[in-house]
Amino acid sequence: AQTVTQSQPEMSVQEAETVTLSCTYDTSESDYYLFWYKQPPSRQMILVIRQEAYKQQNATENRFSVNFQKAAKSFSLKISDSQLGDAAMYFCAYRSAGTGNQFYFGTGTSLTVIP
Amino acid sequence: EPEVTQTPSHQVTQMGQEVILRCVPISNHLYFYWYRQILGQKVEFLVSFYNNEISEKSEIFDDQFSVERPDGSNFTLKIRSTKLEDSAMYFCASSDTDSWLYEQYFGPGTRLTVT
Numbered sequence: 001a002q003t004v005t006q007s008q009p010e011m012s013v014q015e016a017e018t019v020t021l022s023c024t025y026d027t028s029e030s031d032y033y034l035f036w037y038k039q040p041p042s043r044q045m046i047l048v049i050r051q052e053a054y055k056q057q058n059a060t061e062n063r064f065s066v067n068f069q070k071a072a073k074s075f076s077l078k079i080s081d082s083q084l085g086d087a088a089m090y091f092c093a094y095r096s097a098g099t100g101n102q103f104y105f106g107t108g109t110s111l112t113v114i115p
Numbered sequence: 116e117p118e119v120t121q122t123p124s125h126q127v128t129q130m131g132q133e134v135i136l137r138c139v140p141i142s143n144h145l146y147f148y149w150y151r152q153i154l155g156q157k158v159e160f161l162v163s164f165y166n167n168e169i170s171e172k173s174e175i176f177d178d179q180f181s182v183e184r185p186d187g188s189n190f191t192l193k194i195r196s197t198k199l200e201d202s203a204m205y206f207c208a209s210s211d212t213d214s215w216l217y218e219q220y221f222g223p224g225t226r227l228t229v230t
Contacts, residue, residue: 004157035218037221039221042223043223044118044119044220044221044222044223045206045221046221047218050218091158093158101146101163101170101171101210102148102160102163102171102173103150103158103160103219104157104160105150105152105157105158105159106157107155107156107157108158
């Protein structure tokens, strides 16, 4: 089974600064998809960004970008110009491109944004 | 924007009791999921549901668990005889297709405490 590891239970960043959240995964598959979800306190998880494994180009969504290193099985999230509203739990997730549609999640990283 | 809703937000039950967790997926979605997160651990997949039947389930989803879509809007998870280790946050999710291109939309979760 696939495993996803987030080694940083907690991170903090000054407002307007940049922070990088780490994620590694283990899989024997060659085709898959990776996601970052954000969960604000007492709110739903919402999709931040996604990456197709067959694409070498790193995905970007406004202030959010990823550093996808397929050989190293690493998928980090960079948040630029951090805002107070970025404070949340961030989950990294893996989804197989083959049969099955479940997500495999990491344990999450709690991000605090310091004014 | 449409959201997945879950009730109750917190459920306390005694060991051995039956509990039903309720979810209202986004109205035009066809795929439904339950995940759980034991405190400090990963978000784990339980089951996916499509066309009124289970399409995939994990090894966690044993005979104590069942899911149902009793009407056109609700999607429920029943635990027949709760155990202490069932204490967790339970997330419902829905998507409008099985394709990776379409994210899973998550509810805010129900915290289940078994005493």
